[in-house]
Amino acid sequence: MPSPSVPTPPAPRQGPGGEEGTPPAPGAAKGSVTMAMVARRAGVSTQTVSNALNTPELLRPETLERVRRAVDEMGYRPHRAARSLRTRASRLIGFGIEPAGPGNMVLDRFLHALSETADAAGYRLLLFAAGSGQRELAAYEELLGEHGVDAFVLSNTAHGDPRQAWLDERGIPFVAFGRMWSEHEVGDWVDVDGAAGTKAAVDRLAAEGHRHIGFLGWPAGSGSGDDRAEGWRRGLLARGLEPEHRAESVEDVGAAARAVAPLLDAGVTAVVAASDTLALGCYRAVGNAGGTPGREVSVVGFDDSPVASLLSPALASVAQPLGDVGREAMRLLLARMAEPAKPPERVLLPPALVVRASLGAASG
Amino acid sequence: MPSPSVPTPPAPRQGPGGEEGTPPAPGAAKGSVTMAMVARRAGVSTQTVSNALNTPELLRPETLERVRRAVDEMGYRPHRAARSLRTRASRLIGFGIEPAGPGNMVLDRFLHALSETADAAGYRLLLFAAGSGQRELAAYEELLGEHGVDAFVLSNTAHGDPRQAWLDERGIPFVAFGRMWSEHEVGDWVDVDGAAGTKAAVDRLAAEGHRHIGFLGWPAGSGSGDDRAEGWRRGLLARGLEPEHRAESVEDVGAAARAVAPLLDAGVTAVVAASDTLALGCYRAVGNAGGTPGREVSVVGFDDSPVASLLSPALASVAQPLGDVGREAMRLLLARMAEPAKPPERVLLPPALVVRASLGAASG
DNA sequence: CTCAGCCATTGGATCGATCAAAACGACCAT
DNA sequence: ATGGTCGTTTTGATCGATCCAATGGCTGAG
Incomplete structure (x- = not known):
């Protein structure tokens, strides 16, 4: 017995024994209140208690109320194992x-x-x-x-x-x-509609005046990766721009930096990346080229990982809800x-x- | 009477109904195999099956083996709800x-x-x-x-x-x-022994020749934060160095950068941070001061969040196992x-x- | 050859809830 | 008064596994 002295505040619920002279139910060990105890207290059968909980419309309102009160007073909870067995x-x-x-x-x-x-x-x-x-x-x-x-x-x-x-x-x-x-x-x-995310990024970049928007994605074949690429493509086409600047890289900062370099050389002013890791590759590539991410080249990542807000400049990113x-x-x-x-x-x-x-x- | 047909070795598991004239067991609905079915198949009582699973040492090896085979062949799994009810x-x-x-x-x-x-x-x-x-x-x-x-x-x-x-x-x-x-x-x-982590960082930094090692932590009062600070302090004292360069900041990159600036001015060559976010603040502060993290000032973070490996230079960090x-x-x-x-x-x-x-x- | 002693095994009750069907009382029509 | 209907509540069986007490077979001692 761990603790014989409990605080005992206002004690809204009591042990299974009940106080109204009702002798403790046969199996009244432990702290568990059974349906039978509730039934006895409410003066009904166990089946009626079951009905009160599962099909209350079958009960006379008066009986229902009585059972409900008993349930509350005794803090009864139906036993999942028993229910689920049946x-x-x-x-x-x-x-x-x-x-x-x-x-x-x-x-x-x-x-x-x-x-x-x-x-x-x-x-x-x-x-x-x-x-x-x-x-x-x-x-x-x-x-x-x-x-x-x-x-x-x-x-x-x-x-x-x-x-x-x-x-x-x-x-x-x-x-x-x-x-x-x-x-x-x-x-x-x-x-998550990845395409909608990259398209939103393209839309926003276009609204900011960008016309040469590249995409840095994963090798074709991954469902979500291709989806994100597609959003970028559609975003550009919708504005009459050519989706020509596109690069691929595995999920690694260094590889991404190398992969995106040609795009930068080709003069893109913004890159949409399929992940924050790839976006970080853009940061590095831009830095290597002597530029500053956010100033010369805008970058948008994907996933809004914790990294994004910590970077400097903070990385815009597409957040999955x-x-x-x-x-x-x-x-x-x-x-x-x-x-x-x-x-x-x-x-x-x-x-x-x-x-x-x-x-x-x-x-x- | 239990089982007129026992052997049937090759049968890899079949529907509960059985095919050998055994009428489908009483409750043989669904796809569930019950203990009673296994018992019948093995030619023993349900209790013996139960013993085979829970107290195998009570059974004669031969019986045990027979029951086990039946269990395997029928793909029997004890039903958790029933067991847990009892x-x-x-x-x-x-x-x-x-x-x-x-x-x-x-x-x-x-x-x-x-x-x-x-x-x-x-x-x-x-x-x-x-x-x-x-x-x-x-x-x-x-x-x-x-x-x-x-x-x-x-x-x-x-x-x-x-x-x-x-x-x-x-x-x-x-x-x-x-x-x-x-x-x-x-x-x-x-x-996780945070103190041991920061102490290890101090040890390593000292081994690299650092003598002025600062600590950037959270405001006193948080258990783990104080713990990490303590490890830094002990690490320095153990080497006869004074734990004098210490700053506090809330968990925010900007605030951290401001907080750590005085330490840099005071000439620390390394900073141990209580989190990767705080460490990023150091990066920013060092950058603002015209330096390069990792070259002029070493930084060690805490938690080894995904950010750490992505940064450039990559952030050393204390990883929680x-x-x-x-x-x-x-x-x-x-x-x-x-x-x-x-x-x-x-x-x-x-x-x-x-x-x-x-x-x-x-x-x- | 019988009987206590011991083991593996069996039969029956049990856990707490739900399901199916019967019982009950009240009410109304015949 | 009798019977039927309806709505409400109760009785008895059941889910699948484990617990307890009792049975059966076997051995070895008397």
């Missing part, structure tokens, strides 16, 4: 976190929003360490069999991702953060669980351009 | 994620390590959106009552944190990431659950100094 629904949603790699973006905010929205609907997130491919599917199977997880949230979706099809075949609700970037999309998803993505994903998932057969729903969220010092007016 | 242990560990604020460090890696270690021991992490103070305690109560969570992991611990005491009073196992920084510590925790923290925390928690009354255990993990270009030899 109903075969756990109100648990599985989410596999990957080992944070270089490419994976930070998921803290996404996870928080996800969890918060789930909580509000009476669901909770069950975390598991995701392996890769087959190992992850095995984990799904385990979670389904042991915990009876009701649904899954996927992230870090890739091209030929097997997970969606696997879940879909078994009729298990799920939602993905990220498109599949494939012809046969399966299931609901939420994603991770909180919104989380909320929206959970909304889709809950809707899918409510109506499993409804047509798939896909949501593209617009990112926000965060304007900072690196985005300036065209000088020449 | 045993009152959920094998679930609660973790409240806070809304990612500016100060909160990124928890992805910590979470992954935590989850992975928990998985290996048969536990899973149950996420919930943590509110503040009272709201979080209410969430604890709910998780305990409804899900029968076995333990909690805390992070973002603060000075007068009420959570530890609350959990301790109720005898609920928990482990914290972070000390309480208070006289009466409660329970197990894991933390978040993966180790997660693993260690789970280890402590599992030990506590196994032996609730054991004396509290506290683990201080040494951070690693990541040497990069900003840490150079003393020029003067």
Whole structure:
């Protein structure tokens, strides 16, 4: 017994024993209040208590009120394991976190929003360490069999991702953060409209007078990378400008600096980058060339990582609304669980351009 | 009577119905395999199957083997809800994620390590959106009552944190990431030895020939901030140097740059900062003074945020071993659950100094 | 050859909730 | 008075695994 002397403030809730001469219920060990205790207190059967909680419209208002009072007074909480044993629904949603790699973006905010929205609907997130491919599917199977997880949230979706099809075949609700970037999309998803982000950057740069706007992206083939490039292209074409200045680099500052140099030589006054890391490469390249980022050449990054605001000049960047993505994903998932057969729903969220010092007016 | 047809070795797993004339077991709906089905197949009672899984030493080797084979062939998984209803242990560990604020460090890696270690021991992490103070305690109560969570992991611990005491009073196992920084510590925790980190930075700088090493920290009063300052102080004293050059700033690049200027004027050749943001302030201040970080003045940051490696010159920084923290925390928690009354255990993990270009030899 | 002693194994009750169906009382029509 | 209907509440069974107490078979001692 840790602490025999508790503060005992106004003590709004009391032990299961009850005070009205009711002998402690048969299984009244621990601190748990069972439905039977509530029923006895309210003078009804356990089934009536169950109805009060799940189908209140069946009860006479007077009885309902009495049961509700008993529930409140005793601080009763339905036991999830017991309920889930009977109903075969756990109100648990599985989410596999990957080992944070270089490419994976930070998921803290996404996870928080996800969890918060789930909580509000009476669901909770069950975390598991995701392996890769087959190992992850095995984990799904385990979670389904042991915990009876009701649904899954996927992230870090890739091209030929097997997970969606696997879940879909078994009729298990799920939602993905990220498109599949494939012809046969399966299931609901939420994603950030990268193209809209780069297009917004182009629009803003054009409004600032820039006419020679380059793009520094990743090698073709990555879904989101190509998407971001496409936004830049469309932005230029919409204004009658030629999308000619384009370079590619892997996610590395040095490589990016080398890759972007030809663009600078060609006279671009602004560069839109597919990531903040690539944008940093632009900073370095401009610096090497004896210029100053933000003055001679405007730069816009992508992701609005913590780096962006710390740089000098501060880096303008396209921010992904991770909180919104989380909320929206959970909304889709809950809707899918409510109506499993409804047509798939896909949501593209617009990112926000965060304007900072690196985005300036065209000088020449 | 149980099983007229037992062997069937090659059958790699089949639907619960079985095909060999065995009428589908009573509750053989869905795709779930129950203990009763396994028992029938193995020709034993359900209790024996239970023993095979939980107390195998009670079974005759031959029986054990037979049961195990049946389990494998049928792909049986014990149903957590049913087990947990009976045993009152959920094998679930609660973790409240806070809304990612500016100060909160990124928890992805910590979470992954935590989850992975928990998985290996048969536990899973149950996420919930943590509110503040009272709201979080209410969430604890709910998780305990409804899900029968076995333990909690805390992070973002603060000075007068009420959570530890609350959990301790109720005898609920928990482990914290972070000390309480208070006289009466409660329970197990894991933390990163910030002092050791800054001391390592000082040692390395001194080895490079630096004699005037300043410290740029946060205003006194924050536990970890004071800790990091202390490491710097001890590092200098250990070498007979005076810890005289010290400045304070809030977590902001501009403010940091202003705060560190006097130190530079006073002639320090190196600065140890309490965070990467503060270190960036040093970069800016050195730049403003017409110098180059890494050449004239060495700088070491703290946390090894993604920024560090991207800067130019790359910022040396003290990296927190978040993966180790997660693993260690789970280890402590599992030990506590196994032996609730054991004396509290506290683990201080040494951070690693990541040497990069900003840490150079003393020029003067 | 019998019986205590010991082991592996079995049968039945149990955890706390929900489901299905029966029981109940009140009310109205016949 | 009898029967039917309706709305409300209760009874009994059930989910799947574990706990407890009891059974069965086997061995070795008397």
